[in-house]
Amino acid sequence: MKDTLRPAGIVGLGSQLPGEVVTNADLTKVLDTTEEWILTRTGISERRKASKEEAASDLGTQAALKALEDAGLKGDDVDLVIVATITPDMAFPSTACLIQHKIGASHAAAFDLSAACSGFIYGLAVGSQFVANGTYDTVLVVATEVLSKILDPEDRTTSILFGDGAGAAVIRPVDQGEGFLAFDLGSKGEGGDLLKLPAGGSRKPTSLETIKEKEHFIKMSGNEVFKFAVKIMGDAAVKALEKAGLNKQDIDYLIPHQANIRIIESAVKRLKLSPEKVYINLDKYGNMSGASIPVALDEAARKNHIKKGDRVVLVGFGAGLTWGSCVINWSI
Numbered sequence: 001m002k003d004t005l006r007p008a009g010i011v012g013l014g015s016q017l018p019g020e021v022v023t024n025a026d027l028t029k030v031l032d033t034t035e036e037w038i039l040t041r042t043g044i045s046e047r048r049k050a051s052k053e054e055a056a057s058d059l060g061t062q063a064a065l066k067a068l069e070d071a072g073l074k075g076d077d078v079d080l081v082i083v084a085t086i087t088p089d090m091a092f093p094s095t096a097c098l099i100q101h102k103i104g105a106s107h108a109a110a111f112d113l114s115a116a117c118s119g120f121i122y123g124l125a126v127g128s129q130f131v132a133n134g135t136y137d138t139v140l141v142v143a144t145e146v147l148s149k150i151l152d153p154e155d156r157t158t159s160i161l162f163g164d165g166a167g168a169a170v171i172r173p174v175d176q177g178e179g180f181l182a183f184d185l186g187s188k189g190e191g192g193d194l195l196k197l198p199a200g201g202s203r204k205p206t207s208l209e210t211i212k213e214k215e216h217f218i219k220m221s222g223n224e225v226f227k228f229a230v231k232i233m234g235d236a237a238v239k240a241l242e243k244a245g246l247n248k249q250d251i252d253y254l255i256p257h258q259a260n261i262r263i264i265e266s267a268v269k270r271l272k273l274s275p276e277k278v279y280i281n282l283d284k285y286g287n288m289s290g291a292s293i294p295v296a297l298d299e300a301a302r303k304n305h306i307k308k309g310d311r312v313v314l315v316g317f318g319a320g321l322t323w324g325s326c327v328i329n330w331s332i
């Protein structure tokens with residue numbers, strides 16, 4: 001470890017989306033819903049669905065390879081792989097170990113992290129500490145979700161909302177004053193029942209009974225999560241800004257968790273941001289949990305919405321309940 005902390009920042013980004021597109025019209029054929037309800041209540045037009053054979057590590061590996069290429073690095077340069085996911089290939093080994101092997105990160109440490117939709121920001125917070133204190137030079141943070149595999153196809157409140165995808169970021173030392181300026185992470189475990197996968201863990205191992213009760217699928221109290229989200233998105237963004245010695249006016253670009261257009265609009269209103277400073281892609285991909293933010297960040301960067309020196313705010317919330325935000329002085 002170094003005596004003094006060094007600045008850490010994102011130096012490469014990548015994302016991967018599965019090929020199958022599921023439109024709102026497709027969903028009206030199997031669910032009691034309408035295209036208009038889905039679009040007006042969520043802002044989503046379509047989402048992506050992984051194939052039967054595709055798992056979280058497959059999407060995550062592709063996103064990771066693209067992020068490494070973007071950074072001009074190879075798998076062997078990576079010191080640590082952190083994977084944020086709630087849909088791991090299996091309980092163990094970790095999806096991080098599977099990706100570490102597939103990308104040829106032969107000397108890297110690897111572990112998974114579980115913070116649901118806030119997972120990517122938690123991953124950045126953890127990964128950047130290793131770079132800042134000199135333990136590692138190159139940390140790869142991947143958020144990958146195949147939520148379609150844990151959705152109840154008959155549940156119209158969740159099936160319409162979630163999609164599959166993966167995003168990745170490479171963290172390395174950057175110049176003084178650049179990179180991550182502040183993080184705000186939080187949790188509220190008493191809200192855990194609002195969004196959960198009840199069976200398949202040590203509390204309730206999978207059995208014929210749990211399958212009959214559909215407890216291997218996501219259960220969500222959408223409206224309660226919605227109320228929590230509306231409050232926490234603005235609060236968390238402001239807290240990270242305060243920790244960085246900044247305020248709302250200093251935001252050059254906002255990447256919010258892509259959960260529901262009404263949640264994003266309320267956060268944008270609270271932060272008094274003009275729409276061109278906010279990246280929204282949930283119309284195309286739905287809510288990809290932890291993968292939403294890195295996929296949006298990758299797209300925004302590729303479209304040159306973000307430039308060197310911009311103060312970029314990432315903010316998300318999710319099951320746990322958890323939330324996370326960070327302020328970045330963009331360095332690439």
Ligand code: UT7
Pocket residue numbers: 032033034037038041042117156157158160161195221222223224225226229259260287289317318319
């Ligand atoms: O990433 C973090 C994870 N989760 C979230 O961010 C979820 C946040 N919550 C939401 O996005 C919204 O709560 C939903 C989109 C899930 C639901 O929207 P809502 O406006 O909160 O609807 P609601 O649950 O209050 O339900 C209103 C009505 C109900 O009918 P009644 O009881 O008023 O007759 C629902 O049964 O809408 C009905 N409904 C639907 N109708 C047509 C619920 N889902 C649908 C549907 N199509 N797909």
